[in-house]
Amino acid sequence: MVGCVAWNDEIPIYATAPGVVLDKHSLGAANQPGAQAALFFSADQLPQLRVGQQALVHIGASKEELASKVIKVEPAVVSPSVIHQRYGFMAQIVTQPSIVVLIQIDRIPASTFGGSVLVANVKTGSQRILSMLPGLGSLMRG
Numbered sequence: 235m236v237g238c239v240a241w242n243d244e245i246p247i248y249a250t251a252p253g254v255v256l257d258k259h260s261l262g263a264a265n266q267p268g269a270q271a272a273l274f275f276s277a278d279q280l281p282q283l284r285v286g287q288q289a290l291v292h293i294g295a296s297k298e299e300l301a302s303k304v305i306k307v308e309p310a311v312v313s314p315s316v317i318h319q320r321y322g323f324m325a326q327i328v329t330q331p332s333i334v335v336l337i338q339i340d341r342i343p344a345s346t347f348g349g350s351v352l353v354a355n356v357k358t359g360s361q362r363i364l365s366m367l368p369g370l371g372s373l374m375r376g
Contacts, residue, residue, distance in 0.1 A: 235289025244360040246341040248290075249282055250353065251275045252327050255293065268340035269347055270305070274332040277311045280345070289337050289356040293347060304356060306336040321327050322349070324375050 236347075253273035271291065275283060285307060291300045311331045318328075337354060 243363050245363060246357050247359040247361055248355040249275060249279050249358045250355050251279075253291075253337075253352045253354055254321055255339070255342070255347040255350045255352060256321070256336075256344065258344055268338060269342050269344035269354055270274065271302070271337050271339060273335040273353070273356070274317060274328045275335060277331050277333055278311075279358075280307075280311075283307045283333065283335055283356065287356050289354045291337070291339055291352050291354045293342070293350050293352045299341055300341055302336055302337040302339040302354070305338045308334040308336075322371060327351070344355045 251273040253271045255271045257271050273289075283304065285304050287304045288306060290304045291302050292298070293300070312334055313331050314328045317332060317334070335356070336355075
């Protein structure tokens, strides 16, 4: 039974990034219900990111997990100084050139949460549980 579950079940793989909830005056914020946020991924994560991926968001120190969706992936790498100019995001949090990803968070108002720091986990794929076991993982890939 356990082997059958391990053979068929998959676990999600996430890419994690800091971000900021955009207010209505921020670049990239649209007139839609809810709020948008800008996430800042390392440049090497660009191939894993695409529009439509699901994301789980934690705003500030909140334990609540909010569901969201990627609505835009900027194709160019942006410097920390440009990120600070565009989004007002704290320079000490984004210290390397980054890819900007916009997400839509429907359950929060931008007027209340605009400027709030967040952490998001974007689902970039999945992996079979069995492939994680030593020795068996290489057999499954081969």
